[in-house]
Amino acid sequence: VKFNQVTIVGLGLIGGSLGMALKKRGVARRVIGFARRETTIRRAKAKGAVDDGCTGLCPEWLGESDLVVIATPPPSVPRLAREVARLTRHPFLLTDVAGTKGRIVREVEKILPPRIRFIGGHPMAGSERSGIGAADAALFEGAACILTPTARTDRKALARVSSLWRTVGGRIVRLSPFRHDALVAQISHLPHLAAAGLVLSVSPRAMALTGNGFSDATRIALGDPSMWADICLTNPKEISKALSRFVKEIKEFQECLRKGDRSSLRRKLQAAQMKRQKLIR
């Protein structure tokens, strides 16, 4: 047992899976969950994700927690951090799981009193599914779990949050909040918008002929539209840069086609193949 009581605010795919993984590995003596809807808490209990839960942020439970994890959509993280801080005078560790970090970490650090030690976090373990129904104790196994310490970060707090994610199977990667946003724009936000753009650009008649290749390439476009709109709008500059670099590559392909330049086209496709092969999967 590493934590006495862990409180998870938001019992969606990530919050629910974290609760299940913590309970399964016996990392926390007790896991408490907050969710907006009663049914979510009932389902979280049934899946073994939490020991108990409540639809309001309960001050008693917060006061007994040594770790609070905010697992709600990115735009709500600073507001919930402020509320959690207001509701208890006890010191505790605070972390989040939002898919963008620059704005959120800056705002949360501005808000919090020193007794609350905050580490921004982002377990790279989503899927196109969402909600407590998709929660899975194995979700974080082998996943990169990014933590974003800053100059204000307490080293002991960083070590404890690192151990939290390591215990549930994550590989810890430490990045500055802004470096995080630049990298994740490329490998998560850009691919999402590219997949959505692919689907939108294809005619309905053509959709009827698609096979496994198209399905795989566009699966991420199944993700929740509201969540992705929120993620994208908290990281617009880095995503826009990544989109511009991507469009440049597409236009180079177009140029190869216009010129009938087989050797350049083949060279580019081969460079992509070799770079992709390093991922194995």
Added chain:
Amino acid sequence: VKFNQVTIVGLGLIGGSLGMALKKRGVARRVIGFARRETTIRRAKAKGAVDDGCTGLCPEWLGESDLVVIATPPPSVPRLAREVARLTRHPFLLTDVAGTKGRIVREVEKILPPRIRFIGGHPMAGSERSGIGAADAALFEGAACILTPTARTDRKALARVSSLWRTVGGRIVRLSPFRHDALVAQISHLPHLAAAGLVLSVSPRAMALTGNGFSDATRIALGDPSMWADICLTNPKEISKALSRFVKEIKEFQECLRKGDRSSLRRKLQAAQMKRQKLIR
């Protein structure tokens, strides 16, 4: 038994899988394979894809065939069709499996004598793997098999080639060669170039953080670069049109980000999600 002897020219993923499926279902009394390398023929025999094979186009075997399938890269199809026609005076059915049809069907129809009845074909059943080693008797099950008849097409020949693909599990779709190229540019060639462009635009540091979403979205970029360069350069105009429509969608996303326009962004992501959901997989 529907065919006495089927000859497959080119024993790669498609040719090899077709041979295996024909043998397995007893559709052809005998399957003959031609390949450039001796080892390919040996492996095709070992996998049960062909009864016999040869590294040169053998006139005797061609003469005994009621169906010849050219399963080589697109640019070589017209040349091989001409050679096959030159080597025997017997009538037979001829089809191919090339991923583009407009140029190829036009050229092949120009070349062939009337005794050889040709139907352009394209089983939509590739994968990022290639070669006889990846051949699989189940490859065509549930796959759209596009046939591209023209004004010159013999109706009985079309029915026989349709039954060939139906027997190995394919769903027959009939399209004109040019309509084929426009649709396939959108659902196969565009996604391939988009996946390759994604991989190329991502920094090496960011690649190290990718998860399942990125892997799925870019799997098709593992495809053989020479084959894809050939495919793209036999369909440049339609692919370029598809790329332009795609880039337009990407720029609309960029515009949403620039304006901070959450409702438009969300609406577009939701339209993509709903369109993608219809594919189920």
